[in-house]
Amino acid sequence: MAGPRASVAAHEVLAVIFQVRQQRLSVLLWRRARPPYEGAWVLPGGRLGATEGLDESIRRQLAQKVDVRDLTHLEQLETRGDPERHPADRTLATSYLGLVPADTDPATPEDTAWHPAPDPPPMGFDHAAIMRAGRRRLRAKLSYTNIGFALAPREFTMSELSGYYRAALGHDVAATNLRRVLLRRGQIEETGESVPSGRSGGRPAALFRFRARELEITDAFAVLRPPSRE
Amino acid sequence: MAGPRASVAAHEVLAVIFQVRQQRLSVLLWRRARPPYEGAWVLPGGRLGATEGLDESIRRQLAQKVDVRDLTHLEQLETRGDPERHPADRTLATSYLGLVPADTDPATPEDTAWHPAPDPPPMGFDHAAIMRAGRRRLRAKLSYTNIGFALAPREFTMSELSGYYRAALGHDVAATNLRRVLLRRGQIEETGESVPSGRSGGRPAALFRFRARELEITDAFAVLRPPSRE
DNA sequence: ACCAGTTTTCGCCTGTAAGGCTAAAACCGT
DNA sequence: ACGGTTTTAGCCTTACAGGCGAAAACTGGT
Numbered sequence: 342m343a344g345p346r347a348s349v350a351a352h353e354v355l356a357v358i359f360q361v362r363q364q365r366l367s368v369l370l371w372r373r374a375r376p377p378y379e380g381a382w383v384l385p386g387g388r389l390g391a392t393e394g395l396d397e398s399i400r401r402q403l404a405q406k407v408d409v410r411d412l413t414h415l416e417q418l419e420t421r422g423d424p425e426r427h428p429a430d431r432t433l434a435t436s437y438l439g440l441v442p443a444d445t446d447p448a449t450p451e452d453t454a455w456h457p458a459p460d461p462p463p464m465g466f467d468h469a470a471i472m473r474a475g476r477r478r479l480r481a482k483l484s485y486t487n488i489g490f491a492l493a494p495r496e497f498t499m500s501e502l503s504g505y506y507r508a509a510l511g512h513d514v515a516a517t518n519l520r521r522v523l524l525r526r527g528q529i530e531e532t533g534e535s536v537p538s539g540r541s542g543g544r545p546a547a548l549f550r551f552r553a554r555e556l557e558i559t560d561a562f563a564v565l566r567p568p569s570r571e
Numbered sequence: 572m573a574g575p576r577a578s579v580a581a582h583e584v585l586a587v588i589f590q591v592r593q594q595r596l597s598v599l600l601w602r603r604a605r606p607p608y609e610g611a612w613v614l615p616g617g618r619l620g621a622t623e624g625l626d627e628s629i630r631r632q633l634a635q636k637v638d639v640r641d642l643t644h645l646e647q648l649e650t651r652g653d654p655e656r657h658p659a660d661r662t663l664a665t666s667y668l669g670l671v672p673a674d675t676d677p678a679t680p681e682d683t684a685w686h687p688a689p690d691p692p693p694m695g696f697d698h699a700a701i702m703r704a705g706r707r708r709l710r711a712k713l714s715y716t717n718i719g720f721a722l723a724p725r726e727f728t729m730s731e732l733s734g735y736y737r738a739a740l741g742h743d744v745a746a747t748n749l750r751r752v753l754l755r756r757g758q759i760e761e762t763g764e765s766v767p768s769g770r771s772g773g774r775p776a777a778l779f780r781f782r783a784r785e786l787e788i789t790d791a792f793a794v795l796r797p798p799s800r801e
Numbered sequence: 802a803c804c805a806g807t808t809t810t811c812g813c814c815t816g817t818a819a820g821g822c823t824a825a826a827a828c829c830g831t
Numbered sequence: 832a833c834g835g836t837t838t839t840a841g842c843c844t845t846a847c848a849g850g851c852g853a854a855a856a857c858t859g860g861t
Contacts (some may be wrong), residue, residue: 518848518849518850525848537857538856544855544857561846565847
């Protein structure tokens with residue numbers, strides 16, 4: 342009753358790294374140097390080392406592409422294992438979602454570049470589908486977690502923040518509503534300082550910061566709560 | 572700059588199968604027949620076949636433990652790859668969350684049994700942690716999706732349904748509130764029929780069914796919506 | 802110094818969803 | 832018919848999302 346012959350497959354880790362650059366959600370891609378898909382854009386990553394954990398491995402691979410200290414968030418996304426996803430050898434891939442805050446410009450090697458996430462170049466393997474899964478995950482978590490902290494710099498104005506949300510969500514976000522929602526949830530707070538606004542005048546904008554810099558799930562999100570406790 | 576020697580690791584798939592049995596959330600476990608962890612309870616699953624996809628593999632493995640037709644939901648959960656998670660060989664594991672509706676009693680082999688999920692027996696490997704991840708996922712999705720359809724039989728009364736939710740969530744759920752929430756969301760509808768209630772009288776309960784039997788995400792869950800379209 | 806233009810911020814209002822509570826409805830057995 | 836039991840419907844409160852307009856706070860030009 343044993344199934345098909347058990348396989349011993351290669352395993353790779355990949356990362357979907359997003360950053361908002363010039364008002365657009367961008368993804369870090371790497372130009373592949375060898376066949377198959379030589380010259381195509383792919384997600385950064387590589388083979389799992391013999392003694393590495395998965396998290397450990399993706400951090401090591403990324404260290405060759407971006408300054409890992411700029412990574413404000415990293416979480417596992419999904420694992421793909423279709424026998425045909427890699428034309429040559431059988432290779433499973435575990436992907437991660439990573440975020441870089443909007444103000445930093447990490448040094449990247451020559452074979453690596455940022456591309457617009459809504460309209461990426463043709464990508465090798467099944468990496469385009471993995472990137473879409475990353476976008477979906479990011480969009481969903483912007484609603485019910487404080488994950489915005491990972492897209493925004495340490496301090497920001499509300500109009501800047503709404504710009505990051507707009508880029509990531511793909512639709513307009515009213516700064517006034519965003520402010521209320523995040524303040525009520527206790528995700529952000531005023532720093533007390535303010536900065537002059539745009540080139541042609543305008544009221545100076547107050548600076549805000551996220552209170553936490555780790556992922557937290559919004560309470561209100563859990564519906565069907567336990568009955569009121571007394 | 573090449574990392575550690577690339578590994579070619581074994582890969583297994585595991586499933587966290589939940590069912591509400593006698594008002595309690597239960598998990599299907601399997602008594603392991605060989606070392607390591609011989610005799611310990613583990614999650615059902617096994618080695619990935621050489622030509623199988625991951626989804627395909629977990630369905631094949633499960634077919635040996637439960638009638639797969641009883642599975643109303645199955646989704647990928649997470650992948651673990653700590654080098655120490657398997658004492659002998661390096662083995663990665665991709666886990667799935669599966670659900671069986673409350674009224675069925677699938678035939679299971681002798682080495683397989685249902686155990687209370689809140690208070691499981693000692694389990695081998697890292698399977699206890701995987702099971703907890705499955706519970707967290709289930710609890711979260713009960714809030715913002717229609718995943719209840721996979722826990723409940725085709726037709727049910729509201730007090731039965733609130734029992735399934737209570738077991739899965741681990742706290743009381745008011746039947747009257749649950750009814751309103753699910754009706755407003757359009758997740759459930761009345762069948763028109765009703766059944767006599769408990770042993771000692773009482774108003775007969777209306778029967779309900781879920782309108783969809785596939786996972787759908789509740790709209791209201793996405794906060795920070797696009798501005799009103801006209 | 803004042804005014805027009807700009808951007809941010811505040812306040813008021815609306816709609817909708819969650820959830821508590823009570824009364825009514827609909828049955829059973831005696 | 833009446834008390835016990837369970838389900839269902841209605842009413843109310845609270846909380847959050849989001850629209851809109853007015854006020855605040857600045858810049859630059861006249």
